[in-house]
Amino acid sequence: MPPVIEVEGLVKRFGAFTSVDDLTLSVSKGEVFGLLGSNGAGKTTTIRMLCGLLTPTSGSARVLGMDVARNPEGIKRRIGYMTQRFSLYDDLTVRQNLRFFGGVYGLRGHALGERTDWAVVTAGLEGKEDLLTRSLPGGWKQRLALACAVLHDPKVVFLDEPTGGVDPISRRRFWTLIDAMAGEGITLIVTTHYLDEAERCDRIALMHAGRLVALGTVAELKEVFAGRVLLEVACPRALEAQAQLEGQAWVLESAVFGTRLHVVVADAEEGRRRIEEALSGSGNVPAEVERIVPSLEDVFIHCIEAEEAARAARGVAS
Amino acid sequence: MSLRKVWAIAGKELRQASRDPLSLAMLLGVPTMMLVMYGYAINFDVRHVRLAVRDLDKSAASRDLVASFVNSTYFDQVADLAANADLERLTERRVARAILAIPEGYARDLEAGRVAKVQLILDGADANTATTVLGYASALIGAANARMFLASPAAERVNRSPIDYQPRVWYNPELRSTQFLVPGLVGFILMLTAVVSTALSVVREKERGTLEQLRVTSLRPSELIAGKVLPYLGISLTATAIILVAARLLFGVSVRGPYLDLFVATLIYLIGALGFGLLVSSFADTQAMAFQVAMVTSMLPAIFLSGFIFPIRSMPLAVQVLTYAVPARYFNVILRGVILKGAGLASYGRDVAFLVLYATAVMGVAYARLTRKEV
Numbered sequence: 001m002p003p004v005i006e007v008e009g010l011v012k013r014f015g016a017f018t019s020v021d022d023l024t025l026s027v028s029k030g031e032v033f034g035l036l037g038s039n040g041a042g043k044t045t046t047i048r049m050l051c052g053l054l055t056p057t058s059g060s061a062r063v064l065g066m067d068v069a070r071n072p073e074g075i076k077r078r079i080g081y082m083t084q085r086f087s088l089y090d091d092l093t094v095r096q097n098l099r100f101f102g103g104v105y106g107l108r109g110h111a112l113g114e115r116t117d118w119a120v121v122t123a124g125l126e127g128k129e130d131l132l133t134r135s136l137p138g139g140w141k142q143r144l145a146l147a148c149a150v151l152h153d154p155k156v157v158f159l160d161e162p163t164g165g166v167d168p169i170s171r172r173r174f175w176t177l178i179d180a181m182a183g184e185g186i187t188l189i190v191t192t193h194y195l196d197e198a199e200r201c202d203r204i205a206l207m208h209a210g211r212l213v214a215l216g217t218v219a220e221l222k223e224v225f226a227g228r229v230l231l232e233v234a235c236p237r238a239l240e241a242q243a244q245l246e247g248q249a250w251v252l253e254s255a256v257f258g259t260r261l262h263v264v265v266a267d268a269e270e271g272r273r274r275i276e277e278a279l280s281g282s283g284n285v286p287a288e289v290e291r292i293v294p295s296l297e298d299v300f301i302h303c304i305e306a307e308e309a310a311r312a313a314r315g316v317a318s
Numbered sequence: 319m320s321l322r323k324v325w326a327i328a329g330k331e332l333r334q335a336s337r338d339p340l341s342l343a344m345l346l347g348v349p350t351m352m353l354v355m356y357g358y359a360i361n362f363d364v365r366h367v368r369l370a371v372r373d374l375d376k377s378a379a380s381r382d383l384v385a386s387f388v389n390s391t392y393f394d395q396v397a398d399l400a401a402n403a404d405l406e407r408l409t410e411r412r413v414a415r416a417i418l419a420i421p422e423g424y425a426r427d428l429e430a431g432r433v434a435k436v437q438l439i440l441d442g443a444d445a446n447t448a449t450t451v452l453g454y455a456s457a458l459i460g461a462a463n464a465r466m467f468l469a470s471p472a473a474e475r476v477n478r479s480p481i482d483y484q485p486r487v488w489y490n491p492e493l494r495s496t497q498f499l500v501p502g503l504v505g506f507i508l509m510l511t512a513v514v515s516t517a518l519s520v521v522r523e524k525e526r527g528t529l530e531q532l533r534v535t536s537l538r539p540s541e542l543i544a545g546k547v548l549p550y551l552g553i554s555l556t557a558t559a560i561i562l563v564a565a566r567l568l569f570g571v572s573v574r575g576p577y578l579d580l581f582v583a584t585l586i587y588l589i590g591a592l593g594f595g596l597l598v599s600s601f602a603d604t605q606a607m608a609f610q611v612a613m614v615t616s617m618l619p620a621i622f623l624s625g626f627i628f629p630i631r632s633m634p635l636a637v638q639v640l641t642y643a644v645p646a647r648y649f650n651v652i653l654r655g656v657i658l659k660g661a662g663l664a665s666y667g668r669d670v671a672f673l674v675l676y677a678t679a680v681m682g683v684a685y686a687r688l689t690r691k692e693v
Contacts, residue, residue, distance in 0.1 A: 081531070083530050084527070089526075091338065096333060103326025103329075
């Protein structure tokens with residue numbers, strides 16, 4: 001079966017600024033695909049190109065077999081898109097919003113009524129049909145926005161930071177909805193800042209400054225630490241400790257996480273001994289040095305630092 | 319174009335409008351309010367001018383002349399001055415705007431067939447009013463002359479006034495300025511409300527992000543534009559009807575020409591105005607900006623460059639050329655024709671053609687700008 005989304009060498013420039021730089025990936029049917037990265041990493045630009053809203057500068061992208069540059073209208077008819085802000089009409093009721101978007105998607109009569117009812121049940125808004133959207137809590141608006149985006153039964157759904165500003169319980173409920181849709185064979189592409197959400201994706205692409213820096217399942221991404229060990233150091237002055245440890249040949253990587261320091265070394269026992277040795281000399285004695293399982297955040301910091309280093313090297317070379 | 323989708327948009331606009339009764343009342347009520355305000359405020363008619371009289375002749379003839387001023391209702395006599403009265407103080411303190419001075423010997427001169435002298439002193443600080451008052455006074459004196467001339471023996475008439483001058487003013491015989499202003503007001507008010515309401519309705523969707531959501535649906539731009547324009551066209555036409563009823567009740571301005579022609583002209587004019595609103599929305603990103611741009615670009619030309627208040631023929635040539643791009647200019651001509659003269663559209667082919675041209679051009683550019691793809 002061919003992938004639902006195929007992106008190859010995709011580039012988008014705005015003037016001199018390159019928002020998306022040589023992106024290649026593919027997504028298969030029924031996958032929940034996470035697109036991660038900081039603000040300005042190029043996630044939204046990528047999604048807008050895949051939705052047919054923006055024309056790529058170069059490279060190609062196909063959604064459901066249709067080229068985004070050649071057939072954006074065909075793509076728009078078959079996909080669902082939920083924008084960063086829940087784009088609903090605040091001054092219409094829940095049902096009016098659903099019927100409006102249904103009408104815009106060309107649903108009519110019986111089908112429109114059926115899909116509207118389905119959406120109300122799916123979004124868990126039974127009994128709230130005649131409430132003004134303005135009066136709904138954030139989590140409900142978010143589910144209504146998703147319901148509006150999938151009224152026309154699209155096979156691919158793009159969600160651009162769908163859970164911004166929503167409470168954790170609503171986020172959880174929203175993800176249950178996403179998993180249910182994936183179970184029905186719908187392909188979902190989700191952008192997010194939240195790493196706990198990223199862990200719920202089947203596969204993740206990490207973008208940094210327009211470039212793809214990591215791609216794979218959560219387990220695959222954690223493989224970058226294979227053969228190496230991550231130690232968490234709790235010492236009084238983490239920043240000072242990092243400055244002290246960095247540059248030592250046996251410290252492969254280090255990063256500060258709040259009051260703690262993460263240090264990557266080749267061997268757990270030897271690493272622990274050397275850290276204690278180095279830090280006790282400066283009176284910054286670690287209370288604890290513990291071997292931990294790398295989190296996605298560790299992976300991302302590793303990937304982004306590697307990318308930055310590569311970029312700097314390219315800059316020197318050119 | 320799918321009518322169903324157009325209707326989905328139009329129905330949503332109307333639902334939103336009904337949810338916001340204040341805005342709807344503004345759209346329908348403000349035009350009438352403006353009509354009332356401007357109709358009473360922009361009134362070039364001058365009546366009840368305060369007149370001081372210095373009648374030193376105190377004869378039956380001089381009293382007749384004063385009476386003809388007062389009876390005209392254009393003048394109210396506020397003072398009767400003695401010979402030594404300080405005339406300047408009167409005008410400085412605005413006790414009187416005009417002073418009629420009749421010297422001693424006025425009746426005697428008339429009796430003797432000599433030219434009798436009468437002086438009118440006017441406060442010229444407000445030039446417009448002064449000009450109007452001067453016109454009234456000249457007409458009153460002219461009428462008095464004519465009466466005396468007819469009363470005099472036939473033998474003496476020869477050589478005195480060979481031309482029998484009888485001016486007539488058509489369509490607005492009393493030269494009431496409301497008659498002339500109401501059609502202009504309709505054009506100005508419709509332009510303002512139509513441009514502002516459409517511009518805001520599109521920019522609001524830009525601000526809320528719903529426009530982006532609509533762009534990912536299979537909705538065609540033409541469907542979106544038609545769905546946006548239709549409800550506001552209906553609201554603006556309703557506002558027009560309200561204005562016309564109000565104009566009739568308040569100012570006695572009734573439509574003398576065919577209503578169908580009035581409707582067609584208004585429809586073409588409104589399509590141009592709504593298109594201009596769409597054009598504004600394609601430039602503005604916030605409602606505040608859209609409101610300001612829409613106000614300035616629709617209101618100023620409709621007041622100053624449309625012939626609404628200031629006659630186009632007396633403008634400098636460069637400005638006259640500019641007025642060709644102002645649709646209100648053509649609409650005013652047509653409305654004055656249909657409302658005051660009872661004419662049909664057939665007499666205004668050129669103006670209708672210009673309105674159609676404007677509507678087509680503006681809609682075309684707005685369409686192109688709203689459908690252009692981001693790059």
